[in-house]
Amino acid sequence: MDLHREGLAWRILDGQLLFLDVSNDRYFRLSDDENRRCLEKLGRYPEKQWHQPSSLARPADWTVPEQSSPAIAEHTFSLPAVARALWMQRRVEARLAKHSLALVLSQLRSVVESRSESQFEISEKGRRCIGAFEDARLLRTAADRCLSRSIALATCLAAYGDRARIVIGVHTPPFAAHCWTQHRDTVLNDSVEEVLRYEPILVV
Numbered sequence: 001m002d003l004h005r006e007g008l009a010w011r012i013l014d015g016q017l018l019f020l021d022v023s024n025d026r027y028f029r030l031s032d033d034e035n036r037r038c039l040e041k042l043g044r045y046p047e048k049q050w051h052q053p054s055s056l057a058r059p060a061d062w063t064v065p066e067q068s069s070p071a072i073a074e075h076t077f078s079l080p081a082v083a084r085a086l087w088m089q090r091r092v093e094a095r096l097a098k099h100s101l102a103l104v105l106s107q108l109r110s111v112v113e114s115r116s117e118s119q120f121e122i123s124e125k126g127r128r129c130i131g132a133f134e135d136a137r138l139l140r141t142a143a144d145r146c147l148s149r150s151i152a153l154a155t156c157l158a159a160y161g162d163r164a165r166i167v168i169g170v171h172t173p174p175f176a177a178h179c180w181t182q183h184r185d186t187v188l189n190d191s192v193e194e195v196l197r198y199e200p201i202l203v204v
Contacts, residue, residue, distance in 0.1 A: 001030065001038055007102055009052045011201040013172050015039070016163070018166065020177075020201050022053060022102040027170070027177060052202055056105055061118055062165055062203045066185040068192045071122070085136040088152040089145065091158070096148055105204045106109025108151055116163035122183055126162035129153070130188050146179040146190075153181045153189055164188060169198025177201075 003010065007023030017035055021026050030038065042049055052058045096102050122130070133153050151165045151185045157164045170176070180195050181188040187195050 001034055003038060003041070003051065006055065007053050009056070009117060011050045011170060011199055012039070012042075013170065013199055016172065016186035017177055018170050018172065018175070018201065020106065020170075023100060025101045027175070029175075033200065041048045050200070055102070055204055056202065058203050059165055061184070062167075062182070062200075063164075063185050065167075065187045065192050065195055067187070068182075068190070069122070069127075069130055069186050069188045071127040071130040072134050072140065072189070075128060075134070077135055078128065078132060078147075079102070082134055082135045082139065085132045085152070086140055088156055089136070089140070089148055090146040092152045092155070093145070104151065105166075105202075108154060109204055111155055111161055112158045112165075116158040116161050118163045119161075120184075122157070122164075122186075122188075125160040126157050129156050129160065133166055141189050150179045150181045150189060151202070157181075157183075157188075166204050167195070167200050168202040169195065170201045171198045 007021060009020040009022060015131055017030055017038055020144065021028065029035070031139045130153070133156075145168070146170070154166050162183065164181050166179060166181050168177065168179045170180070176198075177199050178195065180190045
């Protein structure tokens with residue numbers, strides 16, 4: 001097993017290698033024998049190792065989340081902003097259905113890096129955007145849409161010059177995956193308690 005194959009992200013949880021094949025849009029794990037051999041190859045302290053493909057290298061500004069954005073709860077309802085949030089989510093869902101996850105994430109990184117700056121705080125427009133995405137839950141459930149919702153939020157924030165990262169995390173046992181949007185140590189579209197149940201496998 002080539003652990004550094006392009007398009008492959010992985011993390012070790014409870015002695016088990018968990019993989020996200022970004023190129024083929026799938027999670028997988030190895031057989032017990034293959035898993036043992038790979039852990040032996042990784043040497044001492046394999047549980048501390050976390051790999052992302054070179055094309056989607058982990059951003060240097062990412063840090064473990066410590067709080068949820070106040071804008072999730074403290075905002076003014078705006079129907080036009082909510083409509084834009086819903087439209088952007090549907091647009092991202094259509095792109096994910098048509099293109100590979102690798103391409104969509106690569107495009108997201110390009111947009112974020114070219115249109116935004118790494119500022120200490122989210123702008124006022126960005127905070128209103130976060131609130132609109134939260135209110136959009138009232139009109140369209142966020143269940144099973146965390147990936148498209150997070151990509152859409154990061155894209156909208158970039159339009160206001162706010163640089164946010166999307167984080168894909170995994171949990172086991174049982175296996176589960178989740179995605180959220182984050183600015184520095186602040187979660188922008190979920191509770192910090194919920195996302196800390198997952199270990200990041202890919203940050204974009």
